[in-house]
Amino acid sequence: MESTLPPNKSTGFPFRAIMGVFKLRIGVVITFTALAGLSVSAGPSLSLAQLIILTLAVLVSSASAGAFNQYYEHDIDPLMSRTSKRPFATGEIKHGPIWLLIIFGLMALSVAAAWLALNAWAAMFTFLGAFFYAIVYTVWLKRRTWLNIVFGGLAGSWAVLAGATAADPQVGAVPLALAFVLFLWTPPHFWSLAIAFREDYAAAGVPMLPVVVGDKRAAQTIFASTLALVAASFLPLAFGLGAIYFAGAAVGGALFIQKAWRLMRNTNRETAMTCFHASLAQLTLVLTAAIIDARF
Numbered sequence: 001m002e003s004t005l006p007p008n009k010s011t012g013f014p015f016r017a018i019m020g021v022f023k024l025r026i027g028v029v030i031t032f033t034a035l036a037g038l039s040v041s042a043g044p045s046l047s048l049a050q051l052i053i054l055t056l057a058v059l060v061s062s063a064s065a066g067a068f069n070q071y072y073e074h075d076i077d078p079l080m081s082r083t084s085k086r087p088f089a090t091g092e093i094k095h096g097p098i099w100l101l102i103i104f105g106l107m108a109l110s111v112a113a114a115w116l117a118l119n120a121w122a123a124m125f126t127f128l129g130a131f132f133y134a135i136v137y138t139v140w141l142k143r144r145t146w147l148n149i150v151f152g153g154l155a156g157s158w159a160v161l162a163g164a165t166a167a168d169p170q171v172g173a174v175p176l177a178l179a180f181v182l183f184l185w186t187p188p189h190f191w192s193l194a195i196a197f198r199e200d201y202a203a204a205g206v207p208m209l210p211v212v213v214g215d216k217r218a219a220q221t222i223f224a225s226t227l228a229l230v231a232a233s234f235l236p237l238a239f240g241l242g243a244i245y246f247a248g249a250a251v252g253g254a255l256f257i258q259k260a261w262r263l264m265r266n267t268n269r270e271t272a273m274t275c276f277h278a279s280l281a282q283l284t285l286v287l288t289a290a291i292i293d294a295r296f
């Protein structure tokens with residue numbers, strides 16, 4: 001799972017490790033989420049330059065938050081198998097204040113670019129996404145309560161609204177509904193992975209749901225929250241999305257529910273990871289269907 005790769009041997013400069021710090025694969029999906037919010041927004045089309053700036057602003061904001069997360073968690077990442085190879089955890093990249101300058105500089109740049117090229121609302125949600133992930137989730141809640149992901153999950157909702165407000169600061173019902181879907185999607189997405197790596201989180205003293213209530217109760221909670229998520233994923237139909245969106249939400253929802261059911265019936269690392277990947281497939285189907293439906 002971990003995207004951190006050994007430094008490029010030929011130059012010695014840890015280019016790949018530095019890229020690994022920014023969690024860019026996740027940033028790409030976060031950016032896709034913002035573009036889905038833009039697509040379902042009623043506002044006027046953006047110019048190509050504005051579209052590029054929105055894309056880069058959300059990507060850089062997400063990446064800076066991801067880098068802050070790895071910087072801040074350099075103490076617990078070595079304690080977990082999944083994260084122990086990360087550059088701050090291994091010392092491949094020196095954990096020092098220069099990184100805070102880089103991180104906050106990139107964050108400020110992304111928010112300023114969104115503000116200047118788009119509007120204050122898009123800039124605010126671009127900032128809020130990173131703030132909720134880096135501060136609300138990573139610093140405030142992650143090591144304190146199993147509710148960490150419930151509130152931290154708003155980070156994804158802010159990504160939807162960053163895109164939607166770029167075109168129309170008066171957020172419409174469909175972008176709001178999609179932001180609500182992201183809010184409900186994030187907990188089962190993450191709790192599935194947390195079951196697979198429960199021992200890691202227990203060793204690191206992080207109170208993820210499975211550590212607090214056990215795998216079985218966590219799997220039951222995942223199943224119940226997936227049902228709620230899938231029900232909510234049909235909300236955009238009430239505000240104008242059509243058959244294409246329905247198809248995406250139905251196929252994605254059925255897949256996620258089936259894997260969450262399987263996880264609840266047979267709770268182990270393999271069914272947990274399958275459910276985690278089903279969450280990503282469901283989100284991709286819902287967002288892609290929303291983009292296509294809104295365009296035709």
Ligand code: HEM
Pocket residue numbers: 001002003025026029030033082133137149152153154155156157182186189190193280283
């Ligand atoms: C605070 C909210 C969230 C938390 C705590 C969370 C948690 C995680 C974790 C722990 C991983 C595994 C990372 C790794 O091992 O490298 C992951 C992977 C992933 N997450 Fe989430 N997630 C959150 C929100 C989101 C959102 C909003 C999206 C997309 C809209 C998303 C998309 C992904 C993707 C695409 C991956 C796979 C990345 C890869 O293959 O390297 N996550 N998530």
Ligand SMILES: CC(C)=CCC/C(C)=C/CC/C(C)=C/COP(=O)(O)OP(=O)(O)O
Pocket residue numbers: 026030058061062065066069073083125126127128129130133138155156158159162
């Ligand atoms: C608009 C905008 C910029 C939104 C940002 C949204 C965002 C970056 C959400 C967090 C995604 C994520 C994979 C968190 C993992 O945290 P973790 O610390 O639990 O993962 P780890 O254990 O792998 O470090």
